[in-house]
Amino acid sequence: MWKQVALVLLGVAALIFTLPVREANGTPFASPAFEQLWIQHQRAQLDLWGQAPLAWRIEPYADSPGGRRLVQYFDRGRMELTTLASVNRTSVTQGRLAWELTTGNIAIGSDLFVHRPPPDLPIDGGAADPRVPTYATLAQLVAQPASDRTANSQTVDTWITADGSREQTAPPVPIRLSRYIATTRHNLPDVTVSLFDRSPLGPEAWIDVFGYPISEPFWAYYRRGETALPSLIQVFERRILVYTPSLPADQRFTLVNTGRHYYRWRYGIDPSRPWPDPLPGTPVAIQLPPAFRAGVFLDGVRDPVDLALAPDGNVLVLTGSGTLLLVSAEDASGRASRLTTFASGLVSPRGVTTAGSWVYVADDLGLVRLRDDDGNGIADRTQRLPLVFRPLPGSAGAPVTDARGQVYVAGTANDRSPLPYLYVIDGDRIVPLGPAPTGLVRLFTWGELLFAVIQTASGGVELVRVNLAGQAVSTEPFLEFPAGFSPTGGLAYTTQLWADPIPGTLFFWGTRENAGTLLRAVPGPDGRSATLSPFAEGFRRPSGMTVGLDGTLYIADAGAGQLIKIVPTLRQAQ
Numbered sequence: 001m002w003k004q005v006a007l008v009l010l011g012v013a014a015l016i017f018t019l020p021v022r023e024a025n026g027t028p029f030a031s032p033a034f035e036q037l038w039i040q041h042q043r044a045q046l047d048l049w050g051q052a053p054l055a056w057r058i059e060p061y062a063d064s065p066g067g068r069r070l071v072q073y074f075d076r077g078r079m080e081l082t083t084l085a086s087v088n089r090t091s092v093t094q095g096r097l098a099w100e101l102t103t104g105n106i107a108i109g110s111d112l113f114v115h116r117p118p119p120d121l122p123i124d125g126g127a128a129d130p131r132v133p134t135y136a137t138l139a140q141l142v143a144q145p146a147s148d149r150t151a152n153s154q155t156v157d158t159w160i161t162a163d164g165s166r167e168q169t170a171p172p173v174p175i176r177l178s179r180y181i182a183t184t185r186h187n188l189p190d191v192t193v194s195l196f197d198r199s200p201l202g203p204e205a206w207i208d209v210f211g212y213p214i215s216e217p218f219w220a221y222y223r224r225g226e227t228a229l230p231s232l233i234q235v236f237e238r239r240i241l242v243y244t245p246s247l248p249a250d251q252r253f254t255l256v257n258t259g260r261h262y263y264r265w266r267y268g269i270d271p272s273r274p275w276p277d278p279l280p281g282t283p284v285a286i287q288l289p290p291a292f293r294a295g296v297f298l299d300g301v302r303d304p305v306d307l308a309l310a311p312d313g314n315v316l317v318l319t320g321s322g323t324l325l326l327v328s329a330e331d332a333s334g335r336a337s338r339l340t341t342f343a344s345g346l347v348s349p350r351g352v353t354t355a356g357s358w359v360y361v362a363d364d365l366g367l368v369r370l371r372d373d374d375g376n377g378i379a380d381r382t383q384r385l386p387l388v389f390r391p392l393p394g395s396a397g398a399p400v401t402d403a404r405g406q407v408y409v410a411g412t413a414n415d416r417s418p419l420p421y422l423y424v425i426d427g428d429r430i431v432p433l434g435p436a437p438t439g440l441v442r443l444f445t446w447g448e449l450l451f452a453v454i455q456t457a458s459g460g461v462e463l464v465r466v467n468l469a470g471q472a473v474s475t476e477p478f479l480e481f482p483a484g485f486s487p488t489g490g491l492a493y494t495t496q497l498w499a500d501p502i503p504g505t506l507f508f509w510g511t512r513e514n515a516g517t518l519l520r521a522v523p524g525p526d527g528r529s530a531t532l533s534p535f536a537e538g539f540r541r542p543s544g545m546t547v548g549l550d551g552t553l554y555i556a557d558a559g560a561g562q563l564i565k566i567v568p569t570l571r572q573a574q
Helices: 002-016 032-043 097-103 190-197 205-210 258-267
Strands: 056-060 068-074 077-081 092-094 105-109 112-115 158-160 166-168 177-181 186-189 218-224 227-235 240-243 253-255 293-299 304-309 315-319 324-330 336-343 351-355 358-363 366-371 381-384 389-391 407-413 421-426 429-435 440-446 449-455 461-469 472-480 485-492 506-512 515-523 530-539 542-547 553-557 562-567
Touching: 032 077, 032 092, 068 258, 077 258, 097 105, 097 258, 177 190, 186 190, 186 227, 190 240, 293 336, 304 553, 315 351, 336 358, 358 407, 366 389, 407 429, 407 440, 429 472, 449 472, 449 485, 461 485, 472 530, 485 515, 485 542, 506 530, 506 542, 515 542, 530 553
Parallel strands: 158 218, 304 351, 304 542, 440 485
Antiparallel strands: 056 068, 068 077, 077 092, 105 112, 158 166, 177 186, 218 227, 227 240, 240 253, 293 562, 304 315, 315 324, 324 336, 351 358, 358 366, 366 381, 389 407, 407 421, 421 429, 440 449, 449 461, 461 472, 485 506, 506 515, 515 530, 542 553, 553 562
């Protein structure tokens, strides 16, 4: 067992070195894999990425381990690390930014999207110009597949303006359609086919670089510098290709700055900085270690029971009244600025977790899973799982999810002994694993490992590793809590963006001498022990905790009716 824990620690430590630090000048590559792809693409016919790397982020993606992935933006695209689970098994994909910008669908999973209107921004990034189409204009084109028009080598003669008006008129030069892409039902012009066929990256490389075409080619004005010139434009999944015939031959092709435009659209800021400074909200009197700040993120929350990150990376707040709230925006101080009721009608809820695109809540009636399909912050699908099962009362019955996306919960079944059992959710089935740890306070996961905070027969409180083997469940001691501390939950900190806390830090919230407190434990390199110390004090009655994609700690203080943010310091360049 301890070898497993040590391996987890070593894996986390190795992962840290693949991630960027904050540099004084310029932005580094967020991963060596990104730099390798950058170097490879220097042999291309076009400048595929722009001058230098821009901002990097951890973004939600339901199909990645832990529901998140490392990405980096460039002027002309986005690189994505497909997995954060192992530094030995990673590959780089290129974002479908042109598709997202023109459809308004922000992908947070292979089949999970947040929708917002396509930006009313000219595709050349300049001021509004009636001759230059916007991304909102292109939204009208990408929804219209075409028939094969290559048989007669038809000339491209459609002109598009900023308001979406179309007219057939003579082009500046005759360019003919010469290849039909049946996959997305669009035609390619001869100049584009010639570009793709002579690619030094291989005959099919254009599909990886551009994706498939999602519009027909059309004529419009496009500014190169300060001058708007008639240009042939076509939207592909990943990029928008521009051909300006009046320019010298080696300058005719260019790419739209979809990466920079997308970042502004999604985040509302320019991507020039590696990472925005985290904002703590309204200052609050919480005692913290140096270089940390705390503030009120949301107040007026009645009886918060638990917190979790939604599949889109926003914060979910479960209340004792049976309401599940979603915080989906912050103001300039870092306070919550947009709150929606994700779901309601839950009965005596125990806790909330997410797995893939689903949100799971345990309550008095069993387990319910919810999903927001249209990205409006409200659950569109609510499925009460047909399980003859009742979660344990309080935090002991809160569900948890491991790095593989498996959901665990403790409870009793009507058709079995009243002895509490551990269960794993398999689709719409619940599979018993074995007896739950005696004195269970709360479960939590660390990677693929399952831990439990338990109350011992002698009155003490311990952290134990839960070993699962068929129908047998056993526990091994890991940490003993100080006398007088009554924990209500714990979590493993796995975010890699900050200097402190380090990945692998364990946090425990609860009360001591009737005051709320947050402890942290840093496991030793052998995985057999941990150093336990106070981290934050000044809460009334903490009831839940989660960690944002950027490393921010969110703590629900039920005694104060508040959500508190704790902002860690940024990692500094060595």
